[in-house]
Amino acid sequence: MKNPIIVLIREDLRIHDHPALYAACQEGHVIPLYILDEQASLGAAKKWWLHRNIETYQHTLQSINGRLWLDKGKVEEVLSRWVKNTNAKAVYWNRKYNPDIYQRDRTMAQSLSSQGIQVKTFEGTLLLPPWKIKKEDGTPYKVYSAYYRSLRKEEIPKPLPALKRIEVPQLQDDGMALNELDLLPSIPWFHIMESIWDPGEEAAFKRMSSFFTKRLHDYSEGRDFPGKGQHSTLSPYLALGVISVRSIYHTLIDMESKPIEPFIKQLIWREFSYSALLHYPESPTRPLNEKFAEFHWQSDEEGWKQWTRGQTGYPIVDAGMRELWATGFMHNRVRMIVASFLTKHLLIPWQRGAEWFLDTLIDADLANNSMGWQWVSGSGFDAAPYFRIFNPTLQSEKFDKEGTYIRMWLPELSHLPNRYIHKPSDAPGDVLKSTDITLGVDYPYPVVDHKAARKRALEHYEEIK
Ligand SMILES: Cc1cc2nc3c(=O)[nH]c(=O)nc-3n(C[C@H](O)[C@H](O)[C@H](O)COP(=O)(O)OP(=O)(O)OC[C@H]3O[C@@H](n4cnc5c(N)ncnc54)[C@H](O)[C@@H]3O)c2cc1C
The missing domain is CATH 1.25.40.80 (Serine Threonine Protein Phosphatase 5, Tetratricopeptide repeat)
Incomplete structure (x- = not known):
């Protein structure tokens, strides 16, 4: 057997337009290897999505004569072991840009090169x-x-064409089984996600x-x-x-x-x-606009709990948070509304919201998520000015006029007439009664008053202006 090329598979689980895999396949035997990076923090929802997509990718590679080897641990150590055990002559990968991974990969490339292993990196993201x-x-x-x-x-x-055939070597080491990566939670909370998201190319x-x-x-x-x-x-x-x-x-x-x-x-x-x-590799945690480093955030634990559970009493916010919990996804406009609510109405630091999103979104993406949160909270490049504070009720009336989205995620409000669906606390007693809603029992009162929260946020902003 000629010395094979290892292709590190990461967040590029595809056979079409895969520059690293494509290049390796032109040259001989290829070992597609996925190493679960035990040092990277991966959110629970994305882990589920990753499991499902690796599973499908294994079948896709098999359908073109290939296979996917799996392993986990500290990537540089695991890779080095695979290079040694398989006598690989080269390692190829598509570059990733998460700051830690990018730096780690550069060091890893230098180390492999110094041992005479050829490293080639490609743009695949x-x-x-x-x-x-x-x-x-x-x-x-x-x-x-x-x-x-x-x-x-x-x-x-x-884009490069989809690969039609791949030559893989016979190896003694089978690597790990998918279940050994331990990506699925012990309690299966993902049935709604299963019914919505089909994995694979x-x-x-x-x-x-x-x-x-x-x-x-x-x-x-x-x-x-x-x-x-x-x-x-x-x-x-x-x-x-x-x-x-x-x-x-x-x-x-x-x-x-x-x-x-x-x-x-x-x-x-x-x-x-x-x-x-x-x-700006520190942008996932540090405000890009330095002024915001001085901002006086609050630690409102009750508000946090209500936000994460979709129980703020603002239906558009709650619908968004419940969509997120159930599906691992949230509509972009609603992401902006819930992020604004957390950072401006509750004055909870955007970093905490960003972490919650990374844990619960199946599309969790460090670059987009950091940009989104910094943009909404006013500290990002080209961001929405902090003083422009979304009124969640007006946003809801404008972008979900008939309450279609709210009704989908808040069944307890589904019978409310359009006029009150955006703010049930304004509904007269007889309307609430006829729709079977007891505020504070079936649906919460607003956790903060919009006007008062807006005033408080602007006062905080004045301090750093
Ligand atoms: C607070 C906040 C957090 C966010 N976190 C993430 C995240 O973790 N992962 C993520 O992929 N997106 C994130 N976004 C961006 C955006 O909300 C999602 O990309 C979009 O909702 C995905 O839905 P879609 O594929 O239907 O988008 P579409 O509207 O169909 O857009 C197509 C594609 O364009 C890109 N895109 C769209 N909007 C944006 C945007 N505002 N910024 C960057 N790329 C965009 C995405 O790749 C998206 O799939 C976030 C936005 C906000 C405001």
Whole structure:
């Protein structure tokens, strides 16, 4: 047997447009190896999603004559053992940009190279490597619109074709079984997620095609309305690299007659988030706007509990938090509303909300999540100004006028007329009675009064202005 090439599989569980796997397959025997990084903290919901997608990926690789070896531990140590035991001549991977992983991978590459093992790294996460789009003076963009214009002028490489066959060596070491990675919780709380999310490339492409055919034309207007379902729901697939962003981009570019730009803009927000993460690796925990380091956050444990449980008494916030808990996903507009509520109405630090999201979202993505939270709380690049405080009731009236989304997630309010669905505490006693709602029992009173909370948030903001 010729010396094989190990391809480190990470959040790129696909056989189409997989530059590292593609390159290795041109050269001979390949060992696709997934090492669960025991040092990385992975949220519970994403672990479930990862388990399901690894399982499907194993079948996909088998269908093209390949297989996926699994292992876990400290990545550099486990990889080094595999290199030694298999006499691998080279290791290839698609680059990841989470700060710890990026640094670790660079050190690992140096160490392998110094032992005579060839290392090649590829762009498999983004449209372009995150250092590619910079201002003329060589510094990273801090304004999204300028970043977008600059990226849009670039040629984006075409996606590579799906692999048809892969040659894998016979190895004595079978690696671990999927269950040994211990990704599933002991209590199976994921049945709703099971019924919504199909893992794997085929499912991702189906979702994309269905979105492009049926909903893309209305995306620009519809994307802000959580009850309309006009968004793509592709983020869980992008988060594990089950579909490549270049494939999505080029499928769009090839559709001449459709309004593609609003969707491309969102894909480019993702690129912008990754650029921020690479250039400001502390951004998941430190405010990008230094002023906010002085902000006086509160530790409102009761408020926190009610927010996480979807029991704040603001239906749009509660519907969002319950959608998150049940499905591992939340609509973008609602993410903004719940994040604003946590940071401005409850004055709870955005970092705590960001951690909760990383634990409960199946599309948990450090770059997008940090950008989203910093943007909402006012401390990010090109962020919403802190003093612009969403009124959750008005947001709800504007973006979920008929209460379709609220009714879906708060069945206890489903019979309330549209007029009161956004703020049940305004409903007269006879309306509550006729719809079987006792406030404080079936549905909570608002945890804070909007006007008072707004005033308090602005006072806090004045202190750092
Ligand atoms: C507080 C907060 C936290 C967030 N956390 C995450 C996260 O952990 N993971 C994540 O993928 N997204 C996150 N987002 C961004 C956005 O909400 C999701 O990407 C989007 O809701 C996913 O749904 P979709 O695939 O239907 O999006 P679509 O509207 O169909 O957009 C298509 C794709 O574009 C990208 N995109 C869309 N909006 C954004 C955005 N605002 N920023 C960056 N990329 C975007 C995503 O990759 C998305 O899949 C967060 C936003 C906020 C406000």
